[in-house]
């Protein structure tokens with residue numbers, strides 16, 4: 001036998017062997033009349049442990065491809081290859097071969113852990129239940145029980161909501177636009193996905209911030225996009241870094257989150273905003289401005305968005321209601337040149353036939369109502385209370401072990417650990433104690449960072465969360 005499993009491959013050796021045997025069955029290498037090679041023989045031929053062959057045969061058995069009986073070895077399943085021609089698909093192989101990549105393992109791990117009751121969740125980037133405008137939405141639902149249209153809506157989004165968003169961005173973000181230049185999406189996330197799918201192609205290079213929320217999204221990798229990192233300091237990225245990067249890699253797009261950036265909580269300075277727009281125009285590189293957080297500004301001062309400063313149509317602007325109203329509404333939007341918006345809307349129609357009418361309608365009623373402005377004021381002061389609470393707790397429990405930057409808005413605080421620790425171990429030790437947070441590597445940071453979200457939990461448990469973190473950290477620093 002010439003074939004040998006590849007020990008350097010990502011796929012487990014037993015899975016490679018299972019795939020090899022399955023392929024051998026379909027090509028006739030193994031016939032249904034005779035038994036498959038014994039575990040011992042196959043292990044010898046492939047140079048692996050017998051237990052690895054056992055695992056491979058068990059995998060094939062679970063898929064219904066082989067039958068295993070004590071004493072008579074392993075045979076090709078007669079049910080499948082014989083009389084009935086029934087064949088169970090190898091779902092494992094399909095799942096591995098799909099072009100859309102799964103989430104990062106750490107993200108999957110945190111998601112599973114967050115399902116547990118009593119976990120203190122300092123990881124999910126959303127508002128706590130107490131901050132959601134439940135009463136206002138109950139009133140909206142009760143007062144407007146009938147929708148006049150329940151068919152497919154315009155793929156670009158409901159016309160009334162687009163009109164309201166045009167007013168909203170003018171009032172709160174100084175962006176002047178028309179409903180025809182707006183696309184309603186399923187959160188900012190879908191906006192990012194549509195842009196990647198429609199405006200970029202495999203092999204393109206883009207630049208993202210380092211660290212960056214975008215790094216946590218395999219959607220770039222799934223689309224075959226090369227991502228290059230622009231380091232962030234306390235004023236955001238250094239715009240001139242883009243020039244050097246572009247010379248080397250022909251950057252086709254810049255993804256920036258200038259306000260209360262996820263994960264650092266930093267704001268890009270006005271001077272750098274101006275400069276990045278100049279560079280974008282000089283080099284002809286479009287900017288994707290991702291802005292879910294600017295309205296959370298604790299002192300109510302909202303910086304000029306890149307879109308509001310953009311005289312040349314270089315910026316595609318993304319925002320969402322997830323961090324200021326409710327993430328479960330799944331209402332986001334993109335603002336850009338009409339032809340680009342039409343292209344994205346055409347894709348959205350193919351993906352989901354346009355956004356569901358119910359959240360669009362509810363969002364429109366809320367955004368139009370006087371409650372919205374009051375709600376934003378409440379969110380700002382409540383988030384500031386939570387921010388203050390986490391800062392006090394960090395000082396109380398881990399002052400000697402952690403440095404951090406105090407954010408003036410948003411929902412995240414980015415902490416640097418003064419001592420090297422194994423971040424996987426730190427996460428597991430924290431989870432054992434009923435706490436979740438996000439390790440820095442999820443955002444591309446190679447250094448010792450963690451992100452805590454202070455917006456997701458009620459104020460009274462934030463301190464307990466940091467106390468649990470301090471305990472977990474002390475275990476990891478010792479080992």
Ligand SMILES: Cc1ncc(COP(=O)(O)O)c(C=O)c1O
Nearest residue numbers: 125187188189213257262320322
């Ligand atoms: C910077 C940034 N962009 C986009 C998103 C996606 O948000 P959503 O799809 O809920 O609007 C998030 C969520 O955490 C984010 O932090």
